[in-house]
Amino acid sequence: MSVRMAAGAAALFATTALCGVAFAQGVEYVTWNDDGTVTLRADPEYKFEITVPRERLGTLFAPDYKPFEGETVTVLTLDSGPMGGISGPLHMFRPIWEELSGGTLEIALTPITDLYAKMMLDLNQGTGLYDAIIVGAFFYGDLVANGYMIPIDDYMASDEYPQWSYDVMPDSLRNLYTWGGVGYGVLNDADGQVLYYRSDVLNDPEHQAGFEAEYGYPMPVPPRTWQQLLDIATYFNGKNWDHHDDEPDSGMVLHLKVGEQGHYHFQSLSASFAMTPGPELDRYHNVYWFDPEDMTPLINSPGHVAALEFLQQLHATGPAAQVGWSLGEAWDYFLRGKSVFVFSWGDVGALCQDESRSVIRGNCAAAVLPSSERYWDHENKTWIETDEPGFVGNTTGGSWHGIISAFSDAPEATYSFLSLMAIEESSAWLGTYGWNGVDPGYSYQFVPPYGTADLQAYLDAGWHENDITTYLEAYAQNYNAPTILTYLRIQGAPEYWDIMDKNLSAAMSGEKTAQEALDDTAAAWEEITDRLGREQQLEAYQTAIGYKH
Amino acid sequence: MSRRSMEGGMRQSSFATALYSLLALVITLIFFFPLYWAISNSLRRPSETFTVAGLGVPFLDFTPTLDNWLAEIQVKEAYNAFTNSLIVSSVSTLLALLLGLPAAYALARFRFRTIPNKDLTVWFLSQRVLPPVATAVPFFFVFTTLGMQDSLISLILINATFILPFVVVIVRQTFQDLPIELEEAALVDGASHLRAFFRIAVPLAAPAIAASCLIMFAFAWNEYLFALILSLTEASVMPTHIAGGADTRGVQFWFVAVRSLIAMVPPVLLALIAQRYIVRGLTLGAVKG
Amino acid sequence: MRWSGKVGSLFLLPAVIWVLVFTIFPLGYSLYLSLHNVTSKVEVVGREEVPVLDADGNPVLKPNGEPRTRTEVIRELNRTFTWNDFANYGRAFRDGQVRDAAVFTGIFVVAGVVIEIVLGLVLAYLFNRPIIGRGLMRSIMILPIFATPIAIGYLFFTVFYEEGGPLQWTGLPWLSDPTMAKISVILVDIWQWTPFCFLVFLAALQGIPDEQIESARLDSNSNWDLWKTVILPALKPIIIIVGLLRLAEALKLFDIIATLTKGGPGTATQSYTYYAYTAGFKLQDYGYASALAFLLLIVVMVIVTFFFRFLRRTYE
16 A cells, blocks of 8 residues: 555656756846847746846856856745745846856745744854845844844945945935945845725715715825825725625725734834924934833833724724734735725735736725824823824835845855846836835836836836826835834844734734733833843844934 | 444434435535635635635636646745655654564563553653653754754654654554464574564564554654754755745735645545554554554 | 563663653753753854865866955854743743633633544444445545644635635634634634544444443433443543543644634734744744743643553553
8 A cells, every 4th residue: 555655656746847847948047248238037937038238247247257156055035936025036036146157046935924033043053054034124133233144335345246236225225224334235125015095996076975975074085194094994994885796895904913914004004193203313203112212112102002093993994804814815805806995015006917816907006104193292291283294104014135144155156146136127127027026115116206217117017007106106205204114123123023913913803902902012022121131222222223312 | 344233233214324324424524625625725816715606616616727736836845845745754754663663562572570561651652742842942952053954854853753652552552462372483483582573573563564654654744843943945844835835925825725735635645545543543552443 | 461581672672762862851951941041142253265176176266367265154153051040930920921822722622622522422423323425424534634734724714714715604703803713723623633533432432342232222222321321431431542632732732823823813822832932933032932841841741640540551
């Protein structure tokens, strides 16, 4: 009987092997053109082809020279498969770089939720398996504190490697790629949350009249304040305003599953409730996480609590199931035409275009997140009401990008690979094509007046004109906002977030009140800060947010 | 299967038989449903994951596609994980067999005085009861110190330890049930204990040994906690590969369904083949199947 | 009848040594870790540029004629173990997440095991009757037992899907309500392990001698009496064994949580093992994770000891 089994397994195995072999056909990944340009091509399924001036690739790569022959570069990244977000581009560029460099690229994959743990295990234990790690910006606290990253300023200054620059980044993003003025991250993804709304539904005169009759003011499209957004979401929730099915539809959809990325919703929403905007960052202004004088958590301030209570109200305008949903399920709901709003990352705009999953192409507009009509004044401990709230931008998310491990024995080869994906032509292409999860944020990805991109490139990539114009505008405004939600980049950031995430989830599922959830979070944070060392944490926090005494 | 007729002294009208059969069928279908759902999911387009009507019957409720399957089997990592799982499961099974068979024989045939046989047996069993998380940190430290992270060898050693009880208890019972006279005759003829063990006991216990192998293989195949802690890339196995179906854009259920089915097929098939021994194996020999 | 003699020890010894090395040693180490603050950190103590050599051992040159070099990183692993006066255990007793995880795991184990045993008995009773297609149905029932748990978590996520899933018609908040999520996790366990209880009980039922049943039938015609007087007493030791085995296995709950709920909503379905794993491997607090693991081990040992006399009788 075991023989029969073995035969079965062998057959399965052989089939797999055959399919694998069938796909490795001859593609000319790199062509050195006579006019001094170089054409880079990926496997046909990616439809990737760019032509760049030879200087762009740096002086190391040459037609008859493979500078990293025999070297192996291992990159750890989150796993979304060879055609998926963030890991897809690595697969796409692998043969191109291998052809250019003569080296071998290994891609180590791990689920996004285990990435931090896998990385820290490798670094803390000295295994040193990875030359590069595609990190989220919130990993920086731990990486910097332990000296686990190699600064890349020297490589960037050298003409040997593919040429790119931080200058194309808005300051809000540049801050995430650097620490104390030193560059560590190689340009890749830009993350921030914006509001997506159904332009066809919100602009429907019938609904506009209906809304005005019910709420006593004309429906602002898109909503400027969170309070307006709640009214609109409430108005649409439970009505069958989308006719792709006969079921009632929702106002808002959220991804709230614990252990995933639900807490980001709270971060970007609460920014305009809980931050006191000011011209400069000081003890009371433009801070969000801790008091920069003594590390007292601000997370249970009245502003934060009100924001969480608001999020609970907003949750009521969506499907109850979303408490257990991660990104995919929530986005899917919006793409299927089941909710008017979703606020999330750039991926949504791209997914809207994919008609195998979306029924709303062309009606999927984007705008910067609304702001709150009142915010908490940390200095005077009072609420400030305002009719014209200032806008708070965010860089919520990972802004996933490569850093070089201090233990890499091939840092040059590693840098040459990462920077190949960072040159303008590569990065612009990645920003244009939505499937790869590398979302736009840089000047050459925005159209005028925000940047230098050509809208036609996006249309060629399959974007609907209605969607792409508002999308690019929303992101350009978001990253260049006067006030930006500060990013938590201190040692133990994932632990602080872990306990916050659990408490937020408890609040969203009704187990705790907003106040309880955030008080518990604050208490846990104090415990973590004391355990890790208050002085050290305070110092890192001040550096991370650029606080000056 | 049973030592007596199935009816076991029960008298039952044909109407009752039909009724009970129907009931049993319904229950069986309920238990089968989640597996059916995975099959159905794996044949749907991504947009149909949660929109398919009714019971998601292929051709009836949607047009099935093999795209997900084709995409998955082209991935180098999937291939790698499947191979690794095969290696880890079979080698650890073999290792456990090597250690466990003689132990099973000793417990069945010899009398130990310092520690009574039954206590020794129970001690072996306790490996199965031990919460794996209790040994996770030390294993992790030891293996990383030895530079054996992300290596199949670490996984093999650990899995062999945790599946060892199966071969000990299943085969011990079988050895005990064999007539001792054959071996005694051989001993009288001048054969060594080792020879008697290999030439007489092992061949006679072959079916039970094969069954214990299948069960051990299945358990090693499904092991996740240690694989998660110790494997990174090179030593990625099916369970860690399945868990990798979540990404920045959420869980790709269509791929996950494919991966889950690929992962489940070997252990489930083995279990079907070893049906006869499952009861004894899984009750650690306490109940004879 | 059994032989005595030293040869037996030679047969036994390799396995005994193996188990000692691979379980007793780690457990001792774990105890040690649990009593200390553990940190692990690597420092780069030096870098060296070494020339790159080709296959023949000659240095490889850059186009500009310079030899190519490669960086060799010299690193040092520093692990520190600081005795901390049982601080990890103290923290465990104060930690609300530990308490919640223990309570949930307890509920999960007790509810799951009791229901599985009862259902298993009912199914065994049903399948012990003459029914059509019994062999095939019995085979199908075996499938869940060996299905990969990590896959089962995902599988049930799609089954419990509240917007368009196959159970949507129930209108139940399968995974979004804290209480319901607990029930859902238990249901998955029931799905996977009831077949196991069923198989064992069916085998045991068929092992009851006909004569015993026949003679009981002479006294009473009621099925219930038959169960009370003959079948349940005969099954009792087996039910206890099955209960113990399920108890021990259920306490390990990890895989399904990892893919079905991630311990949520909030911490509603965070199992004890899942939390210990999070502490140790997600947040790298090895000492604390070891303390948590050791507390679980103590509970398991208490349970096993409690059942020990049944086990000893079984393996006579």
